[in-house]
Amino acid sequence: MTRTLRAAYHLWIMLAVLGCAWVLSAVTGTGLLTDSAAYPVIVSLLLAVGLYGSTSGIDLAEARGDLRTLILAVTVGVLAKAALIVPVLWLAVREPAYLILAVAVAQIDPLSVAALRARSRMSERGKTVLSVWSSFDDPVTVLLTAYLAPVALSALDGGADASALPVAPDAYALTMLGNVALCVMAALAWWALRSRRGTVGSGWRAVLRTAVCLLVLAGFLAAATAWGLMLGVAVVGLFYRPPVLVPVVGRVLTAAYYLALVALGLLLVDGVEPGPGIALGAAAFAAQMIVGWLIARNLDHYDRVSLALGQQNGVTAVVLALSLQPAFPRTVGIVAPAVVTVNVLHFVTNELWNRRQPAPSAGPPGARPRSASPASWVIRSPG
Numbered sequence: 001m002t003r004t005l006r007a008a009y010h011l012w013i014m015l016a017v018l019g020c021a022w023v024l025s026a027v028t029g030t031g032l033l034t035d036s037a038a039y040p041v042i043v044s045l046l047l048a049v050g051l052y053g054s055t056s057g058i059d060l061a062e063a064r065g066d067l068r069t070l071i072l073a074v075t076v077g078v079l080a081k082a083a084l085i086v087p088v089l090w091l092a093v094r095e096p097a098y099l100i101l102a103v104a105v106a107q108i109d110p111l112s113v114a115a116l117r118a119r120s121r122m123s124e125r126g127k128t129v130l131s132v133w134s135s136f137d138d139p140v141t142v143l144l145t146a147y148l149a150p151v152a153l154s155a156l157d158g159g160a161d162a163s164a165l166p167v168a169p170d171a172y173a174l175t176m177l178g179n180v181a182l183c184v185m186a187a188l189a190w191w192a193l194r195s196r197r198g199t200v201g202s203g204w205r206a207v208l209r210t211a212v213c214l215l216v217l218a219g220f221l222a223a224a225t226a227w228g229l230m231l232g233v234a235v236v237g238l239f240y241r242p243p244v245l246v247p248v249v250g251r252v253l254t255a256a257y258y259l260a261l262v263a264l265g266l267l268l269v270d271g272v273e274p275g276p277g278i279a280l281g282a283a284a285f286a287a288q289m290i291v292g293w294l295i296a297r298n299l300d301h302y303d304r305v306s307l308a309l310g311q312q313n314g315v316t317a318v319v320l321a322l323s324l325q326p327a328f329p330r331t332v333g334i335v336a337p338a339v340v341t342v343n344v345l346h347f348v349t350n351e352l353w354n355r356r357q358p359a360p361s362a363g364p365p366g367a368r369p370r371s372a373s374p375a376s377w378v379i380r381s382p383g
Contacts, residue, residue, distance in 0.1 A: 011347055017258055018336065021265025033266055034326045041225060042263070043322045046256050047142065048224040048233050050315040053253040054110045054138040055237030056245070062128040066298075069129060073295050074136040078144065081106040081287040088283035092276040097156035098330060100148055104321060105284045105338055107141040108134035109314030111253045121354075126303030129296065130310050138316045139234035145320055146230070153327055179232035182223060186236040189216050213242040257315040264318050267325060267332040277334045281341025285311045285349075309349050313339040 033039060063070055085102035093099075113134045122130070193213050217240060224233035288311035296307040321335035 008347070011343060014261065014343065015340065017261045018265045018268075018340070021262040022268040025266040025269035029269065033263070040323075040326075043319060044225040044228065045221070046260050046315065047230060047319045047323065048221050049256050050253060050319060051139055051142065051230055051234040052221065052237040053249050053256075054135045054316070055234045056241050056249060057110065058132055058135045058238065059128070060238065062124075063132045066125065066129050066132075069295060069298065070132050070136065073129075073133040073291075074140050077133070077291050077295055078103075078106050078137050078140050080291050081284070082144075084287035084290060085280065085283040088279050089276070092279035093330075093334070095156075095330075097152045097328060098334065100145065100152040100324070100328070101280060101321075101331065101334060101338075102283075103141060103144045103148060104324065104331075105280060105313055105317050105335065105342065106287070107137045107313075107316055108288070108310055109312040109316070110134040110138060111250060111257070112312045112314055113310065122303050122306050123300065126296075126299055126306060129299065129303075130307055134310075134312075139231055141316060142230050142234075142320065145324070146228075149324065149327065156328065175228055176231075178223075178227050178229045179235075182220060182229045182232035183235045186216075186220055186232075186240045190240045210242060210244050214244070217242065217245075253315060257318065260315055260318040260322060263322055264332055264336055267322070268336055270329065271333045272337060273330065273333045274337045277337025278341045280334060281313075281338035282345065284313070284338065285342050285345045287311075305353060306350075309346065309353060311342055312346050313342045 082102045085106065086099050089099055089102050090096070108130075110131065113131050193209055193216070220233060220236055220240070223229060289308045292308035292310060293304060296304045299307065317335065317339055321331050321339075324331045
């Protein structure tokens with residue numbers, strides 16, 4: 001299967017899952033899904049798993065060389081992208097409460113970025129910048145969404161009760177203490193469970209350590225789900241990394257993404273707003289082009305353009321939409337077409353950009369050649 005066909009295949013899979021769930025919802029009438037007691041628990045669990053998976057794949061050693069660029073990207077970059085999206089969203093929606101959706105779609109999908117690393121013609125430096133950017137802006141986006149949601153709710157006509165928010169305003173202080181406690185306990189557990197060689201050991205002790213590591217991690221994810229400790233679980237992913245999880249994290253995140261897509265499609269029975277959704281998606285992609293081009297000014301031209309065209313939405317954007325839906329009833333109807341728009345634009349623009357590039361050359365004598373594998377910005381493993 002060629003690169004183009006593979007990219008198109010995974011895009012069609014996303015559309016098929018979303019469409020089938022939408023049809024199922026229309027036939028069975030699952031519009032009251034958000035009223036289920038299990039709904040907030042499942043959404044929180046998906047968000048916790050997604051954030052842990054995002055940060056657990058970061059190579060901190062690789063990130064040190066471009067630390068300034070990465071700090072700008074996940075702080076100023078996220079805010080700048082949201083600010084650029086807001087005017088377009090305001091013109092499309094005309095309701096100030098829904099401007100929070102500009103934050104919800106501002107992040108880049110880290111698992112899709114991870115899937116392209118082996119096939120991209122970007123330099124290793126460019127790949128590292130994009131990978132770490134996409135991983136770190138997930139928790140930043142979640143944090144901003146949680147703290148801005150009460151402000152947005154106050155501007156909503158006939159808004160829902162604050163208890164419908166992902167984190168209730170009166171629980172912020174307790175939640176922050178819980179995040180710190182979760183990180184401390186995880187650090188102590190990892191220090192106690194890992195061997196002196198920095199691994200989980202070998203033989204029967206390795207099996208025992210691995211089982212305990214996984215059970216402890218499951219406990220941390222359960223705590224994050226129960227008390228909304230999303231920032232804490234994202235930080236835990238930076239150091240609590242049982243080796244047995246490395247080959248399966250991508251599959252777990254892919255499963256979480258498709259499960260979130262199914263839930264998103266089921267909620268579309270309440271209505272779809274393609275106009276505002278397409279405007280939101282196009283604005284998010286354009287914002288990444290502007291901010292990515294400015295922040296990556298110290299990279300070479302190919303990497304800089306590729307970074308500017310790197311916007312993708314995956315599990316975090318979808319799960320944030322699900323978490324906001326009970327308080328902001330139009331959210332899913334707007335975000336669903338926005339996510340589709342972003343990923344379609346990503347596929348089309350990157351295909352056009354890659355086709356314009358000449359085949360990689362060996363370069364001057366003594367230079368290290370760039371990988372000859374074709375560039376591939378695909379949605380292979382949505383995250």
